[in-house]
Amino acid sequence: MTVAAATSVVQASGLTLRYGRTAALTDVSFTLYDGVTGLLGPNGAGKTTLLRIVATALPPDRGTLSVLGADPRTPAGRLAVRRRLGYLPQDPGFHPGFTAFEFVDYVAILKELTDRRARHQEVRRVLDAVGLAGQRGRRIRALSGGMRQRVALAAALVGDPDLLVLDEPTVGLDPEQRLRFREVIAELGEGRSVLLSTHQTEEVMALCQRVVVLDGGTVRFEGTPAELAAHARGRVWTSGARVRGALASWRAGDGRYRNVGDPPADAELLEPTVEDGYLLLIDGPADEETGLVHEETGPALGETGR
Amino acid sequence: MESWHLPDEDLRRYGERTLAPPVLWSVEAHLTACADCRDRLAAGQPGLARDGWARLDAELDAPVPGVVERLLTRAGVAEHTARLLAATPVLRLSWLAAVVSTLALTAVLAAVLHPVVFLAAAPLLPVCGVALSFGPRADPTYEIAVVAPMHTFRLLLLRCVAVLSATTALSAVASLALPDVGLAALGWFLPALTLTLLTLALTARLGPVLAAAGVALGWIAVVAATRGAGAGGSAVFVPAGQLASAVAAVLAAVILARIHRAFESPRRFR
Numbered sequence: 413m414t415v416a417a418a419t420s421v422v423q424a425s426g427l428t429l430r431y432g433r434t435a436a437l438t439d440v441s442f443t444l445y446d447g448v449t450g451l452l453g454p455n456g457a458g459k460t461t462l463l464r465i466v467a468t469a470l471p472p473d474r475g476t477l478s479v480l481g482a483d484p485r486t487p488a489g490r491l492a493v494r495r496r497l498g499y500l501p502q503d504p505g506f507h508p509g510f511t512a513f514e515f516v517d518y519v520a521i522l523k524e525l526t527d528r529r530a531r532h533q534e535v536r537r538v539l540d541a542v543g544l545a546g547q548r549g550r551r552i553r554a555l556s557g558g559m560r561q562r563v564a565l566a567a568a569l570v571g572d573p574d575l576l577v578l579d580e581p582t583v584g585l586d587p588e589q590r591l592r593f594r595e596v597i598a599e600l601g602e603g604r605s606v607l608l609s610t611h612q613t614e615e616v617m618a619l620c621q622r623v624v625v626l627d628g629g630t631v632r633f634e635g636t637p638a639e640l641a642a643h644a645r646g647r648v649w650t651s652g653a654r655v656r657g658a659l660a661s662w663r664a665g666d667g668r669y670r671n672v673g674d675p676p677a678d679a680e681l682l683e684p685t686v687e688d689g690y691l692l693l694i695d696g697p698a699d700e701e702t703g704l705v706h707e708e709t710g711p712a713l714g715e716t717g718r
Numbered sequence: 719m720e721s722w723h724l725p726d727e728d729l730r731r732y733g734e735r736t737l738a739p740p741v742l743w744s745v746e747a748h749l750t751a752c753a754d755c756r757d758r759l760a761a762g763q764p765g766l767a768r769d770g771w772a773r774l775d776a777e778l779d780a781p782v783p784g785v786v787e788r789l790l791t792r793a794g795v796a797e798h799t800a801r802l803l804a805a806t807p808v809l810r811l812s813w814l815a816a817v818v819s820t821l822a823l824t825a826v827l828a829a830v831l832h833p834v835v836f837l838a839a840a841p842l843l844p845v846c847g848v849a850l851s852f853g854p855r856a857d858p859t860y861e862i863a864v865v866a867p868m869h870t871f872r873l874l875l876l877r878c879v880a881v882l883s884a885t886t887a888l889s890a891v892a893s894l895a896l897p898d899v900g901l902a903a904l905g906w907f908l909p910a911l912t913l914t915l916l917t918l919a920l921t922a923r924l925g926p927v928l929a930a931a932g933v934a935l936g937w938i939a940v941v942a943a944t945r946g947a948g949a950g951g952s953a954v955f956v957p958a959g960q961l962a963s964a965v966a967a968v969l970a971a972v973i974l975a976r977i978h979r980a981f982e983s984p985r986r987f988r
Binding site: 467468469487490491494495497499501503504505506507510511513514517518519521522523524526528531567 | 781796797798801802805857858859860861862863864865866867868873979982
């Protein structure tokens, strides 16, 4: 079967940004393709900064960036990106006195939808898309955290953007809300590109066709979740007792210990998960030794899950 | 049964939604009462009844404009601009109430002490308004607004014009309560304009809060340094001072026009 190469939606090269004396991002390069890509990393890894740069909310100090074929460094390029972008910030602010409809309507005006009838039609469409058809007229201050997050997502969807940038979209949600939200995001990923940040490996496994691991402001891995898990192949084993020298050792549900690190010769090896691969990357040896930094191979259509 | 019927042309234009008031209202009133004309309308445009229901459904959950929004629309502001302005933090009734209280207090102090109290305080109100209009500290939707296609500078200007208009109208009313100082009672107007433009120009570099604080301190220093002259109690409120203020306003406007692209780089808005 012939498989066509996927086209890139975002191409970043050498992105660097400092806040005063603190380096937030150092020489970050990655490529984003169609489908859902997870930006995985611990707190303070630089995920929000990177998403803000991609969303044109922040210019980098150095490096080149192409988003949807436009250069956000130029006013025309920035405008072109913003017209095709949906952005959900980490802490989406609301005017609490607004209803869900009024808030999304306000964002729609910011997105240049000035005709009242067409705008209201679009507002209803996006509120329906996130399952809030019955909550349009409710004040935002009366909505639960999950519903507020869906209102913010609806606002990001106004104008049917080609690229969605979502900063920790499920943080603070209870498990049921998280599941519902994932369902919505997975659906949105069919037909557009979604870049979402998270520090939860389960989110990556549940949603993402690609994953970029960011730590300390640098890219530590870029590839598929399966490739990230494969990074830990041969380095995860089970034992009857805690292993002191392991990178991590914890008692699993079956009562035995699951260990990540350098196994002994007679170890009973286990199939690694994305979490194991992530753990080894973040707490493991430096970049040069992993050899996984800035992986250049892009996916082919059919491999992205679309 | 109605004794007259709508002309075909009016029915056609009603169906195409190109009729404007008051003919539109007249046609709608007739259609409510005349079954024959309703049948003619439905026969001419079969999709209209379905569209009509959709339109009615749309109107039912459409936002009901608040007081500020209704006032702005009645004043001729476009519906979408009025909606944007209604979300401006400093156009909320709580802030407007604070402005009225401040003006009332300074007008009383001006009557008891000296008119300069009012004349010096009034120009600071729009400066505070600018500081509270924009930026991550004042606007909960700041981050979303920054990455929206609408130019950040346009949004900021819209809000500043609204703030300046509101404070100017309220200050003008409060001026009536000043002791008799002649035209000097309006001496706050040009400085208000100048300080607002200066604050905007400095916002691009310093952010709204620092810019407003710097401009306010500078203004107080200038008034204090030139105190004693004229009925207004400061050289700023005599004709020469007003001219200087006008020149400063023009300069600030020119600078603002030259640097407006800096507002697209929100890194400075802290």
